[in-house]
Structures are given as C-alpha cells and as structure tokens.
Amino acid sequence: MTARQMPSFVPDRGSFVRCKRCHEQFFFVETVKNKRMPVDVAPASDGNLIIHKRGPDEEGNPRLPFGSVVSGLQAEGMREAGIRLYVSHFRDCPYAEEFRKKARSRGTWRRNR
Numbered sequence: 658m659t660a661r662q663m664p665s666f667v668p669d670r671g672s673f674v675r676c677k678r679c680h681e682q683f684f685f686v687e688t689v690k691n692k693r694m695p696v697d698v699a700p701a702s703d704g705n706l707i708i709h710k711r712g713p714d715e716e717g718n719p720r721l722p723f724g725s726v727v728s729g730l731q732a733e734g735m736r737e738a739g740i741r742l743y744v745s746h747f748r749d750c751p752y753a754e755e756f757r758k759k760a761r762s763r764g765t766w767r768r769n770r
C-alpha cells in the first residue's frame with residue numbers, strides 16, 4: 658500500500674460532542690494510556706494526532722477510535738502523504754484548564770453517551 662492510498666480517519670458525526678464551555682464540537686479518542694481525550698472534529702494543518710478507527714472489543718461493544726501523538730517530523734511526513742492529523746480540543750479550548758482540574762478530582766472525565 659502506498660502512502661497515497663492510506664485512508665485518512667474521518668470521525669463519525671454520531672460521536673460528536675459539543676463542548677459545554679466553548680461550544681465547539683469534538684469527539685473522543687482513547688490514548689495509549691487508555692485515557693479519553695477530546696479531539697477537535699476538523700483536521701488541522703498543524704495537527705499532531707493520528708487517529709485510527711477500531712473494531713469492536715471481544716464482547717462486541719464499539720470502541721473509541723485510537724489516537725496517538727506523532728512527532729513534528731512524523732507529522733510532516735504524514736501531511737506530505739495527505740494523511741489528516743488532528744489536535745486535542747484542550748489545545749484551543751479556553752476552558753481546558755477547568756476540565757483538567759475536574760478530571761483530576763473525579764478520577765476520569767466521562768461524558769454519558
């Protein structure tokens with residue numbers, strides 16, 4: 658498979674969540690540490706997250722897409738190959754610090770879905 662044929666991740670509109678504070682839309686991904694992370698729905702020209710769709714778990718439950726951070730150099734190569742990269746909603750959300758505090762006091766930050 659050449660890089661050109663490599664499919665870019667497109668988030669499922671049904672999974673979009675609206676930020677309660679800044680009202681932008683995002684979707685959740687799971688990171689290497691099994692943590693949920695909100696990601697802006699639009700790919701960013703200076704993004705640093707590569708997202709992969711995943712199939713259901715052993716019990717057939719749908720799983721969140723998997724997101725991992727790439728280095729600047731990797732990001733450059735991926736952009737050249739036409740792969741879409743995303744950014745954490747926390748990067749631009751003016752209330753990110755508030756969410757982080759909440760997440761710490763509750764253990765994890767969960768949305769009911």
Ligand SMILES: [Zn+2]
Pocket residue numbers: 676677678679680681746750751752
């Ligand atoms: Zn926000």
